[in-house]
Amino acid sequence: MHAKDELEGRNCRLAAGTATLLWHDLIRDAENRADSTLDESLESYLVFTLLRHQGDTALGQRVIATEWLEALDRGSHLQRQNLRDVGDHCLLLAGLYPEQAERRLVSMSYFIDLGRNAYDHLAAQLKAGMAELYGQLARGFNELVRVLLEVRKLSGQWQGLPPLQNFELCQERGELRPELARRSFPGAIVLAGPTRAQ
Numbered sequence: 001m002h003a004k005d006e007l008e009g010r011n012c013r014l015a016a017g018t019a020t021l022l023w024h025d026l027i028r029d030a031e032n033r034a035d036s037t038l039d040e041s042l043e044s045y046l047v048f049t050l051l052r053h054q055g056d057t058a059l060g061q062r063v064i065a066t067e068w069l070e071a072l073d074r075g076s077h078l079q080r081q082n083l084r085d086v087g088d089h090c091l092l093l094a095g096l097y098p099e100q101a102e103r104r105l106v107s108m109s110y111f112i113d114l115g116r117n118a119y120d121h122l123a124a125q126l127k128a129g130m131a132e133l134y135g136q137l138a139r140g141f142n143e144l145v146r147v148l149l150e151v152r153k154l155s156g157q158w159q160g161l162p163p164l165q166n167f168e169l170c171q172e173r174g175e176l177r178p179e180l181a182r183r184s185f186p187g188a189i190v191l192a193g194p195t196r197a198q
Contacts, residue, residue, distance in 0.1 A: 019054075023047045030150035036143055041133055046144060049088050071118070076125070083122040087137065090115025095148020108145075116141040 024047050031038055038046065067089070071082030093100050094111040101108045116138045123134035137144070 019051060020047060023050045026151055026154065027147065030147045030154060033150040033153070034143075034146045036147055038140070038143065038147065039136070042136055042140055042144065045133065045137065046147070049091065053088065053092055072121075080122060080125060083118045083125075084134075087115045087118035087122065087134075090118065091137075091141065091144055091148070095145040096152050098149065098152075112141055112145060 024043075027038075027043055027046055027050075031043075067082065067086050071079055071086055073079075090111040094108055094115065098108055101111060104110075119134045119141065120138040123131045123138060125131075126134060
């Protein structure tokens, strides 16, 4: 009986290690397709978020705004955990299930802004390394969503965002980056607009 338990434990660790490697490879493929290079900490966070939520069948039914308000009303430890969950849920919904925005009659920026704010709020509550990680997640939220959208495309069951949602995602602080616009709207002529400094 003891040997059987040990074998099952070893098989579980092997399966978890294999799943980690598979998600990591998939994220790397998606980064290449998105013409993006996530730094190691963001890439690792994304892999472990996917692992942690891969069996979350209730993700599409969550009321994120309620989770956000409940997180702000909790004690410090629970608040941090709930803010992380809000950020993670928003990241996964925007990147893997963008059709949820249309079903809920909101724009993709709803999930992006709420998730970014959750990570940002969390960064302000933490110290040193963890604060920096969640600050990076907040700043790189759009990039993470783009990578996850490529993960979704790799499934072969989804063609991509409709043009308007793609345009919305390509906007970064009111500025559409020309290289993203060309990729989002093949054949379009991209006119240079004012820069942030102007």
